[in-house]
Amino acid sequence: MELDLNLMRVFLTVLQERSVTRAAQRLNLTQPAVSYALGRLREQFGDPLFLRTPSGMQPTPIAFALADPIERGMNSFAEAVSLRLRFEPATSTRRFQLSMSDIGEMVFLPPIMERVHAQAPRLRIEVREVPLEDLPQALKDGAVDLAIGNLAGLGRQTCHADLFSERYVCMGRRGHPVMATGLTRGQYKRLDHILVASRASAHRLLDDVLAEAGLHRQPYLTLPHFSAAAEIVRRTDLTVTLPYRAAVWFNHDDAFEVRPLPIALPGLCVTVHWHARFESDPGTTWLRQLVVDTLADHHEAR
Structure with missing residues (x-):
């Protein structure tokens, strides 16, 4: 047949x-x-x-x-x-699909695209924000070539490479009445918090971890993404808890107070994931190595 x-x-x-x-x-x-x-x-x-x-x-x-x-x-x-099939970056017109959160788009994507565009000027890149629970199937189907971010729990279902370790910090406006002199456990609990409940990374699990450590937060504002949080924090006394590299990115003009959390939390790991069926694909291999090399250059936070 x-x-x-x-x-x-x-x-x-x-x-x-x-x-x-x-x-x-x-x-x-x-x-x-x-x-x-x-x-x-x-x-x-x-x-x-x-x-x-x-x-x-x-x-x-x-x-x-x-x-x-x-x-x-x-x-x-x-x-x-x-x-x-050979993959020639300089001449390829292949389309790659990446998944990352809005923090990934802000912090990781610019240096990645700088290298991609220099080496493969004719490629097409599409970035999507895929819910964490849908990523294994999307990677398996080829609907997503690589997923980048804090994707705890995904590793059992994919191939992956660790990129760097990260930690959470609390960010408030410069001159914030509480954060200007440090941050205690009691002060942190009393802050007016912005909670970001992104479905594209494991960040939404942060509240569970904080609550287990006795730092339950009552959010003043809940957002689906981080992108609006910085401007709101700049204009108010609200604060946001976020990964350190994202805080550095937002604080390029030194407009914010960035403080360690008043409790030691397990570090989070930023990873790049792909499916085993594309392990030997030349194009995917090239792109994931570029991602590893690019983010390894930023391994030490500024």
């Missing part, structure tokens, strides 16, 4: 999405094209493969049995092709 790789891709996507419509959107195909592909697959395997139910397209036992060998075959084919 001759099997079309495009049909196999449709099969796996419908299996994952349980929906012809969502599979078509993800594959950038029309819904009739996906339905036609499913029809061909049903003929080849002599089985309905998917049954329409109120909860979506339910795979048949045959479809479940086919899933693993088809996925292994697709992965092996992708790896074999990547090994035969």
Whole structure:
């Protein structure tokens, strides 16, 4: 039996999405094209493969049995092709997709892009903020090539490299009535805090760690990103707890007080992640090594 790789891709996507419509959107195909592909697959395997139910397209036992060998075959084919393809940064027009938080965009992305653009001027880069819980599948599917950030817990499901250790600090405006002379545990608890609940990194777990250490915060303001926090802190007596390198980036004009937290917390590690199926891909290998080399140059905080 001759099997079309495009049909196999449709099969796996419908299996994952349980929906012809969502599979078509993800594959950038029309819904009739996906339905036609499913029809061909049903003929080849002599089985309905998917049954329409109120909860979506339910795979048949045959479809479940086919899933693993088809996925292994697709992965092996992708790896074999990547090994035969050369990646030339100076001439490549390949598109890479990165995932990082807004702090990553502010602090990590500029030095990375400086090197990328100098070495590979024709590349296309797309940066996305993918929720932490969705990253393993996005990396596996190739929807994200590399994920960079404080991604605690992701390492068990991906290949990764440690970039540098980081610590949290508290930042308030220059001349803040409390922070100008230091910061005790009692003072920290009484501050008006900005809480940043980003879904793209493990930062949202910070409140749990602080609460366990007896420093439960009652947020005055909750934000989804850090980008607005600095200007709000500059104009008010609100404070924000954030990674040290981000505080350095915001404090380029010395407008803020930056203080250590009044308690020792476990250090966090910034990492770069990719999926094992792209371990030998020349383009991904080049980009992740560039990321490691670039951020290693900034290993010691200013």
